[in-house]
Amino acid sequence: MSVIEEEGVRGGKGVFREICAEDDVDLQPTEIESLCMNCYKNGSTRLLLTKIPFFKEIIISSFTCPHCNWSNTEVQSAGRIQEQGVTYTLKVRSKQDLNREVVKADCATTTIPELDFEIPAYTQKGSLSTVEGLIDRAVAGLEQDQPVRQATDPEVAAKIDEFMQKLKKLKDVENEFTLVINDPSGNSFVENPFAPQKDEVLTVTQYKRTAEQDAQLGLKENETKEEEEETPGNDIETLRNEVLVFNTNCPECNAPASTNMKLVQIPHFKEVIIMATNCDNCGHRTNEVKSGGATEELGTRITLRVTDPSDMSRDLLKSETCSVLIPELEFELGMAALGGKFTTLEGLLKDIKELIVSKNPFTCGDSSTPERAEKLEIFGKKIDKIIAGEMEAHIILNDPAGNSYLQNVYAPDPDPEMKIEKYKRTFEQNDDLGLNDMKIEGYREDISDS
Structure with a gap:
């Protein structure tokens, strides 16, 4: 572990720090002597390990040479390579x-x-x-x-x-x-x-x-599966009753952390995999939901008319492929944002408010403008009104994979305030899900022939 990492972990602040006006004294770049590639004399490189809110960690480097006055700046991503x-x-x-x-x-x-x-x-x-x-x-x-x-x-x-x-x-x-x-x-x-x-x-x-x-990118797929073992038929039942724990790194401070995983059956829906990561170093907590089933034949659009504060307690499963729309606020959250979540409707709205208002990098520093800050503040107040039941709104979950869910409190009877529509996916939606490249016709015949 380097000196920078040791100081960050010892101070409990993590390696990558967010840029903040009140933190200028604490957030100092590291300066090292390095060779100038223009005149081949020694210059200095300044490194700043920081984190862009609403985005990810980056390394900002700036080189200057006092002999020939040559300079160079560079930004490198310090985060992991994304899944897509x-x-x-x-x-x-x-x-x-x-x-x-x-x-x-x-x-x-x-x-x-x-x-x-x-x-x-x-x-x-x-x-x-x-x-x-x-x-x-x-x-x-x-x-x-x-x-x-x-x-x-x-x-x-x-x-x-x-x-x-x-x-x-x-x-x-x-x-x-x-x-x-x-x-x-x-x-x-x-x-x-x-x-x-x-x-x-x-x-x-x-x-x-x-x-x-x-x-x-330096990534290699495992072409062989020699290490995989056959799973006995009763292992699925074992997974349902156990919480699996495996080691990983914290997405905030990159310190060693543990992730818990459990298979859960949602009533009137399907099985999902819930994953939760807790970091003892910085206290960061994340939870993520993966669908335990296959992609459905049809996409699902769930529309709920929020009329009472009790609607906030409805269980909600938002898959990674699900987008969220609130027409009254002219708001749309893309399918990639927030990831998969198993929470309540109130929890989803609070996460949206935190993502847009609190963690938005363009509300502070040089990127901030009074008009933008005022607009986001108004948006946050409208979210609070919906949660408190002071404002009627429609919450629309649009999932082309069909793996999202919103609790029907009247089950097994129909919910008068909720509408569930099944629709055929477009070619573009199938392409986004990677379905256009899958071969599903004549697959069994190919296996039998081989």
């Missing part, structure tokens, strides 16, 4: 969109389809910037070798000059253009300035990585 890759598609329609904050990992690919322009993965270091900053960085990269090109190949240099003018013209936003960031590690991020409302010009899509992308 992510693609952010932003339609830039105004100059305000150029000010959106962007975290781009070094393994992310950036493209602008209108110019047929692409920045391949690993050709730039990770950065914490804005949309305008990404364009300026691309222009600076093209300008770097222009003097050499003008001397050796003037024709190519002229074409690059022409293309750079097109890139610079994008900042005038005379015409709409598209910025696409495709990150197989899932560690890139584009700001939604309209949170908690849905962003009409920003689309976030999660996808399953290919074998080639796993290899680029």
